[in-house]
Amino acid sequence: MALLTTVFDYPVSMIGLSHAQRSNTLPPTIALLALAVWQCGAMLIFEKPANRWLLRPRVWLGVVVANSMVMTFYLWNMTAAVLAAVILLPTGIAPQFEELSARGGCGGSPGSERARSASCRSCSRSGGPNGPARRHLRRRRGGAAS
Numbered sequence: 695m696a697l698l699t700t701v702f703d704y705p706v707s708m709i710g711l712s713h714a715q716r717s718n719t720l721p722p723t724i725a726l727l728a729l730a731v732w733q734c735g736a737m738l739i740f741e742k743p744a745n746r747w748l749l750r751p752r753v754w755l756g757v758v759v760a761n762s763m764v765m766t767f768y769l770w771n772m773t774a775a776v777l778a779a780v781i782l783l784p785t786g787i788a789p790q791f792e793e794l795s796a797r798g799g800c801g802g803s804p805g806s807e808r809a810r811s812a813s814c815r816s817c818s819r820s821g822g823p824n825g826p827a828r829r830h831l832r833r834r835r836g837g838a839a840s
Contacts (some may be wrong), residue, residue, distance in 0.1 A: 695733065698725040 698704045704725035705716050718726045744835055 695728060698728055728747070 696717055699706050702725075704723055705718050708718050708729050710717050710719040748757065
């Protein structure tokens with residue numbers, strides 16, 4: 695990778711950036727192919743040690759607990775981000791799309807960060823995985839909801 699990005703002058707970034715003059719992703723380059731091969735090789739090298747490590751009951755319990763929450767967290771986070779965008783974009787408080795593409799990032803002002811945080815809190819308080827609908831299901835089934 696270092697040889698491709700220094701000697702052959704491929705861009706260091708392996709993701710598409712709007713402000714970059716050259717990209718490794720469009721059209722795909724040898725550098726992107728080399729990264730994919732390297733990542734697949736690393737996965738194959740560490741597969742057996744990782745599987746042995748995951749056979750430990752405590753480690754696997756951590757994986758199960760994390761997996762039980764990850765999709766809920768992701769979906770509530772996305773709901774808050776979309777809600778903040780819908781509210782803030784028309785007001786002009788949040789950076790507009792033209793400004794974001796000119797800066798090449800998605801960071802916002804402190805006001806927009808506070809608004810996203812507030813909408814995330816309000817979404818999580820309104821229900822979440824243990825909200826009113828979930829409690830209603832538990833009562834109807836006579837036990838824990840799945």
